[in-house]
Amino acid sequence: MRGLPDVRRVLLGWGLSTAGALVTHVAMLVYTFQTGGAALVAVYGVASVLPAAVTTPVVTGLGVRLGLDRLLRVTTGARAVLVAASALAVLAGLGPVLVIVPTCLAASLSGSYRPVQAVMTPWLVRTPAELSTANVRATMVENAAALVGPAGGGLLLILWGPGAGLVAGAALVAGAAVALRLLRLPPEAVRSTAGRGGGPRDMLAGAAELNGVIPHGGAIVMTALQVFTRGVLLVLVVVLSLDVLGLDDGAVGWLTAMIGLGGLTGGVIASSVLRVTRLARSFCGGILLWGLPLVVLGLWPTPATAYAAFFVIGIGNAMEDGGLYTLIPRVVGQRHAAGALSALELIIFGASALGSFAAPSLARAAGTGRTLLFLGLVLLAVAGLYAVRCHRVDRAMPAPGPELELLRGLPQFTPLPLVSVEQLLAVAERRRYVAGAEVIVEGEPADVFHLIESGTANVTVHGVPRPPLGVGDGFGEIALLRDLPRTATVTAGSDLATLALGRVDFLSAVTGNRVSAVAADEIATQRLSGDPDRGWDVREARDADGAGDQS
Numbered sequence: 196m197r198g199l200p201d202v203r204r205v206l207l208g209w210g211l212s213t214a215g216a217l218v219t220h221v222a223m224l225v226y227t228f229q230t231g232g233a234a235l236v237a238v239y240g241v242a243s244v245l246p247a248a249v250t251t252p253v254v255t256g257l258g259v260r261l262g263l264d265r266l267l268r269v270t271t272g273a274r275a276v277l278v279a280a281s282a283l284a285v286l287a288g289l290g291p292v293l294v295i296v297p298t299c300l301a302a303s304l305s306g307s308y309r310p311v312q313a314v315m316t317p318w319l320v321r322t323p324a325e326l327s328t329a330n331v332r333a334t335m336v337e338n339a340a341a342l343v344g345p346a347g348g349g350l351l352l353i354l355w356g357p358g359a360g361l362v363a364g365a366a367l368v369a370g371a372a373v374a375l376r377l378l379r380l381p382p383e384a385v386r387s388t389a390g391r392g393g394g395p396r397d398m399l400a401g402a403a404e405l406n407g408v409i410p411h412g413g414a415i416v417m418t419a420l421q422v423f424t425r426g427v428l429l430v431l432v433v434v435l436s437l438d439v440l441g442l443d444d445g446a447v448g449w450l451t452a453m454i455g456l457g458g459l460t461g462g463v464i465a466s467s468v469l470r471v472t473r474l475a476r477s478f479c480g481g482i483l484l485w486g487l488p489l490v491v492l493g494l495w496p497t498p499a500t501a502y503a504a505f506f507v508i509g510i511g512n513a514m515e516d517g518g519l520y521t522l523i524p525r526v527v528g529q530r531h532a533a534g535a536l537s538a539l540e541l542i543i544f545g546a547s548a549l550g551s552f553a554a555p556s557l558a559r560a561a562g563t564g565r566t567l568l569f570l571g572l573v574l575l576a577v578a579g580l581y582a583v584r585c586h587r588v589d590r591a592m593p594a595p596g597p598e599l600e601l602l603r604g605l606p607q608f609t610p611l612p613l614v615s616v617e618q619l620l621a622v623a624e625r626r627r628y629v630a631g632a633e634v635i636v637e638g639e640p641a642d643v644f645h646l647i648e649s650g651t652a653n654v655t656v657h658g659v660p661r662p663p664l665g666v667g668d669g670f671g672e673i674a675l676l677r678d679l680p681r682t683a684t685v686t687a688g689s690d691l692a693t694l695a696l697g698r699v700d701f702l703s704a705v706t707g708n709r710v711s712a713v714a715a716d717e718i719a720t721q722r723l724s725g726d727p728d729r730g731w732d733v734r735e736a737r738d739a740d741g742a743g744d745q746s
Contacts, residue, residue, distance in 0.1 A: 201319045202329050205267075205312055207374040210336040212271055215367030216305055217344030218351070219278050221451060222360025223298055225352055228433050230291050233555050239295055240429050240551025244544045246303035254307040263311050264378045270304045275369035277301035282361035298361075301368075306544055310536030313520045318381055321603065321611070330521045331462055334513045338458020341509070345451035402538035404527040409475055409588055413581040414519065417482050418539065419546045420577055421515065424485065424570045426550020431563055440498050450505050457509020462517070464510065474522035474592065475585035479578050481515025484508070486574030493568025525592070598623075598694060601646060601667050607705050619704055623694040628687040634670075637684040641674030644701045650691035656683045663688050675701055 223243075227235040254270060277297040284293040312333065320326045344367070351359040408414040436442045436450055461481075488504035488511075523539065524532040557566045602608050602616055611619075625648070628634055634645060634652060646669045654661040654670070664670060664685070674681050675698055696704075 199319060199325065199329075201378055201380075202316065202325075202332075204374055204378045205315065205319070206329075206332055206336050208267065208271060208371040208378070209308065209312060209333055210340045211367050211371035211374060212274070212305065212308060213337050214340035214344035214347075215275075215278065215364045215369075215371065216302070217341055217364075217451070218348040218360050218367060219281075219298055219301070219364030221345050221348035222352065222357040222364065223281075223295070224429075224433050225360075226285065226294065226357035227291070229357075233430065233434060233558075235291065236430050236433055237551055237555050239299070240426065240554070241548045242295060242299040243302040244426070244551065245548040246299060250303040250306065254304065262380070263315050264375075264380045266311060267308060267378065268372060268375045270307060271368060271375060272372040274301040274304050275365050275372055277304075278361060278368055279365035282358055282365055285358040285361055306540050309520070310533065310540050313524060313536050314533050315380060317524060321609070321616070326521065331513075331517045333520070334516045335459055335462030337516070338455045338462060338509055338513055340455065341458055342452050342455025345455065346449060349449050349452070399538075400531060400534050402535070404531045405523065405535040405538050408523055408526045408535075409478075409581060410584050411581075413475075413584055414478070414523070414539075415542060417479070417577055417581060418519070419542050420574060421482055421485050422543045422546040423550040423553075424489070424574060426547035426552075427554040427557060427566065427570060428550075429547070430551050430554035431558060431566065434558060435496070435501065435563055440496065440501060442498065450501060453502050453505035454509040454512065457506035457511075458513045459509075460506075461510035461513025464514065473589055474518045474525070475588040476582075477514050477518030478522060479518075479582055479585040481511040481513070481518065482574055482578040484511025484514060486571045486578060489567045489571030490575065491571075493564045493566070493571060496564045496567075522588075526588075598646075598648060601648065602694070604667050605646070605669050607672070611704060619696060619700060620694075622700050623696055626693050626695045628691040628693075630687050630689050630691075632687045632691075634685045634687060634691070634693070635681050635683070637681050639681050641671060641679065641681055642698050644669060644671045644675060644696045645685075645693040646696075648692040648694055651688035652691055653686050653688045654683055655686075672701070672705075676705070 220243075223239055224236060227239045231238075254266065278301050280297040281294050281301075284290075284297070313330075316329050316333075317326055320329055347363065348360045351363055405414060406412050409417075432450055461484075485508055488507040492500050492504040519539075520536075523535050527535045554566075561569065598620060599616060602619065603611075608616060608619075623646075626645075628650075635641075635643075637656070647664055647666050649666060652664040652668075652670070654664060661683070670683070670685055671681075673679070
């Protein structure tokens with residue numbers, strides 16, 4: 196994304212690591228099926244997700260305390276080494292334990308990437324639109340990886356077998372570690388997240404918050420059922436492809452790649468419909484698009500319907516992920532976001548493991564087609580049950596107000612992350628003044644910065660009038676930055692409304708960000724140097740700096 200290099204690094208790392216994980220996954224599905232049949236596939240499915248249910252909250256908690264950016268670099272590098280060890284075991288003809296264990300350990304470390312990414316992203320963007328775009332791009336990158344990874348994995352399986360797929364998987368994950376080498380969180384993010392979230396107590400608090408994101412546990416119930424279905428599909432895609440449809444080994448990769456192709460299409464759709472006030476409905480719609488194709492596939496299991504069904508599932512996956520991973524931090528707040536997302540990953544891995552474990556029994560008891568039909572109907576029913584609640588959540592979600600853009604229009608606030616700006620708005624006090632009322636008085640102590648929301652203000656310096664201020668202008672910052680008495684008198688030229696930021700909140704935000712601190716200092720220096728009269732010319736300063744601050 197233009198102007199957001201750290202977002203690009205996170206997205207590139209996410210795409211490469213996801214592609215590597217999927218290439219590895221496809222290779223392991225075929226390897227385990229060839230080695231021990233559907234039973235060993237199920238063992239691998241459970242072993243690849245169950246440990247992550249334990250390690251994800253622990254690893255995320257360490258990252259919150261030691262540095263989220265460092266966590267991504269270390270865990271991604273460790274995953275590359277572990278997958279490479281599995282590749283060597285296959286190529287050397289070693290037993291399945293030595294092949295499966297390293298890949299499962301790598302999978303257990305991969306679970307922390309998505310929640311950490313969701314916690315970090317609000318600190319790396321500057322506006323709600325950039326936040327939504329970043330989360331949609333993350334889903335599109337994931338689905339592009341889901342297209343290229345399995346397709347490439349299927350080709351490697353046909354040409355050289357599972358060992359080559361594991362080598363490619365290790366190389367892709369290593370590339371992700373390289374992409375993350377320069378990733379750095381802004382200092383204010385490090386201070387804000389240090390010691391918060393991620394531990395068992397914080398994860399429990401986050402789980403309680405997660406339960407209320409959609410009333411009556413909607414986010415938990417719909418996610419658990421969808422992921423359970425995905426766990427079943429993880430095992431049955433092999434049976435469906437090789438036994439039911441009679442396709443070759445490479446078709447496992449091609450079918451899985453259709454989810455990625457559908458995800459790219461779904462990302463385009465999500466880019467146009469995903470807004471702050473549509474997040475819950477996007478999530479619910481994604482669940483519907485998971486259920487419907489499974490019903491069709493269960494009724495008509497043919498190669499054509501299988502490819503079409505997996506494509507539509509990919510669309511639903513993009514809608515669901517983009518909505519949910521944007522919705523949770525905005526509803527629970529940044530303090531509980533890490534805990535809530537860790538709890539979500541715990542649910543994801545647990546439900547996926549349960550689905551993988553249950554798949555062979557379900558297929559034996561009801562058959563592959565009936566199993567898919569039943570799961571699809573359950574997803575449709577649950578999505579319908581929570582549809583009204585999701586609509587109510589979206590209606591209650593406040594849209595970004597004009598004050599956000601007003602605050603970001605001042606140069607000292609423009610560089611701040613979205614989280615910092617929203618925190619400022621949360622603590623800002625709205626003040627109103629009748630025409631003629633004094634807002635600040637020259638020579639008095641300074642304790643507040645003002646941003647004009649409506650109306651006009653008149654300025655005098657040593658009794659000499661200066662150009663008036665209007666909507667979007669700020670005043671009072673220089674006395675705070677330089678610890679001076681007020682150097683001008685500002686009165687309401689008409690009925691005036693301002694957003695007032697206290698000394699501590701203003702200075703913490705501005706001086707905590709290097710670029711903001713430089714911008715604020717440049718404004719202060721210009722106003723206080725040279726000809727005093729020209730230094731206090733608000734309109735001239737606005738032309739020069741893009742803002743009309745006055746102190």
